[in-house]
Amino acid sequence: MAQSAVTSVKGTVTDAVTGEPLIGVSVFIPGTSLGTSTDFEGNYQLRTNQSSSKIQFSYLGYQTLTMPVTAGPEQTLNVKLKTDAKELKEVVVTGKRSKVKYSNKNNPAVDLIREIVANKDNNRPEHYDYVQYEQYEKKELALVSTPEKLKKNILLRKFDFVTNNLDTTVLEGKAVLPFYMEELISENYYRKNPESRKKIVKAEKKVDLGEFVDNQGMATYMQHMYQDIDIYDNNITILTNQFLSPIADMAPTFYKFYLTDTITTDSGQQLAELSFDPRNPAAFMFKGKLYVTLNDTYAVQHVDMEVSKSVSINWVRDLQINLDFERNSDGRYHLSKSELHTDFGITKNSDAGFYGERVVSYKDYRINEPQPLSFYEGEAIVQTGDAKAKDESFWLSSRHDSLSAVERNTYSNIDSLVKMKSFQRMMDWGTALIAGYKRLGPNIEIGPINTFYSFNPVEGFRLRLGGRTTTNFSKKYMLETYAAYGFKDEKWKYYLGGSYSLTDRSIYEFPVRTIRASYQKDTKIPGQELQFVQEDNFLLSFKRGENDKWLYNETYNIDYLHEFENHFSYRVGFKNWRQSPAGSLQYLQAGGSLEGDEPVEVKNLITSEVSLELRWAPNEQFFQGKLYRTPIINRYPVLTLRATAGVKGLLDGQYDYQNVALNIYKRVYLSQLGYSDVVAEGGYTFGQVPFPLLTIHRANQTYAYQLQSYNLMNFLEFVSDQYASVNIDHTFNGFIFNKIPLLKKTKLREFVTFKALYGKVRSENLPENNPDLLRFPTFEDGRQATYTLENKPYMEASVGIGNIFNFFRIDVVKRLSYLEHPNVSDIGIRGRFKFDF
Structure with missing residues (x-):
């Protein structure tokens, strides 16, 4: 039986003028679906059993070239493509994604990605023994809606000097009203061995939202939401979600890659434009473009990427990332600018929402200039004494990027707003609804409101009223009390406590050093130690x-808490506890x-115990509320060791x-x-x-x-x-x-x-x-x-x-x-x- 002749062609495709290899050129047999593409060195190879007398080369911006071929032994055909004579003002490259089945095999884009992955370690700052650079960081949160709706908002219309400060250039068809701004300038140092990082904050400026908001916690939560973006990491954490990087080790398994263009920079360097899409549009991945050097470094020079609309991220309508890299003196690249822009909203179609952005820029890179060994010891983040006192002239000369007029006005507008009595009243009622405490004058607040009424089988209906002093009364100490009455057991319950700060800061401000003493006579469910709610919460x-099966408790407590900057803390305390069974519980x-x-029925038990608690939470972050710290969870462990010892005979204690x-x-x-x-x-x-x-x-x-x-x-x-x-x-x-x-x-x-x-x-x-x-x-x-x-x-x-x-x-x-x-x-x-x- 006669067999079809084999046509086998290989070669290299280059630019006819510069001689540079062309990447991603389509090489195919006209009138068929048989074809291939050139790799990142311009090489191609095409083999087919189908009879053919010609082969075609097609590339965007170049003239299509058709060349004759013959069946038989493998032949080498090197071609030079000429640029198209037509001058295009704008080119949209879509690739041939819909007609040709995607495959990693013989895909020059995937080959290039694998080279990028193989060279990742060489293109990170950690490649060097020492790195030093200055970093400028700007974070912003803003309200989003149409200009008309923002100006007519029932909560904002009384503050027209705020609603006049709108930016209509950020989101198409919407206005952005900033209410939080933060800027930071720091000098950063890295040592490879032993690994150490040091940040010296030289200047800090941020909006003060007043006493009703934990301003430090707000800044911490913003930092948690908008973490540093390292394209060379396998996973990129944004808004508490992990996204797979387009150059992760396993990226070709989860992404589709296309070579969509080659670009020559002003300096004459050639870059490959790599477009990428997730294979599963709903997965936590990005889509966008990478621009990569084609020399032996295979370094990323620019990134434009976003989260697909198919990805379900709670509250997020749009998320975009832009990264720029600059060349070091040794030919490698460092991150020079990082931008993250996020549009939040309850629904995708709603006008209202929030806009957040984080812009970070880097300059004055110095490579392999070691500091003294003692420099890397101590705290990882240090703030200079005058960091928060820098004047406007310093910021004007030191910012890496200038602020827009709207951003500049945000500082003064919010400062004026929080001083207005009408705004303070609105925030007071808002705090009462959210946190459960309502001001009675500047020095006292009552609450928690959700404990005013509750019920249980022992006390029946229970009414409670309590309050405490505010930081306006004193930052050094706080007094707290409540009284409650059960209509079934007809008994009063009490609490009286106080805390005293041993620092010049508030008793809540980290790192805390306080002494706390209290007396309590109340009910309790055996074994219940609720962390963020109280037992007499109405919903519980x-x-x-x-x-x-309940207890009547009478307890005297005193303890000392000492927190350190490295988030290690210890607490020592003493507790005398008289417990009596209540309800159907019997001793x-x-x-x-x-x-x-x-x-024999035992009326009560009395214990006296001393306690020690050691806690270590490296890099811990939290938001300080009215009652509790709300932890902002990160990847670090939290270890807590508790030890108690009962002492018989001490204040009538009955057990050792x-x-x-x-x-x-x-x-x-x-x-x-x-x-x-x-x-x-x-x-x-x-x-x-x-x-x-x-x-x-x-x-x-x-x-x-x-x-x-x-x-x-x-x-x-x-x-x-x-x-x-x-x-x-x-x-x-x-x-x-x-x-x-x-x-x-x-x-x-x-x-x-x-x-x-x-x-x-x-x-x-x-x-x-x-x-x-x-x-x-x-x-x-x-x-x-x-x-x-x-x-x-x-x-x-x-x-x-x-x-x-x-x-x-x-x-x-x-x-x-x-x-x-x-x-x-x-x-x-x-x-x-x-x-x-």
């Missing part, structure tokens, strides 16, 4: 199952040794015991798969103690989902004198839902949680082995209510959907063990408010 009054000793002896517990928290980022919050904890109690002094594991009988509690465990269900636990809460961040057409528009998020707890109680602390110990609690019908974890771990898992209406999460929780216990639920639905990007 609604509980499932039986919830009538009963086993009684005499004879069978049938009645148990020691307890130690270690808690480790870590967020683990998994790139496209989202991230996991992992908490591991273990503890041990030394000494012989009754069950109220054992570890009563954190249970939750409310309908609110609690991350640090076991959501289908009953109060007082499990106790241990030694235990270990792990809690994994994984956020897929839309990895699954973004691939489902009908669901990706909802911007819903997927959650999976697993919790496991294992522990035991030593023989000496089991009441059946010692009649002096208290019996474990029972239900009214005599069934056991409190257990140990001797046989198997307690486990529960949940599957959740988050970002409902942008801030609500619902979980279906399944209890996996100890299902035979009385009055337990094996499955439940829990909800939680969760604001996130």
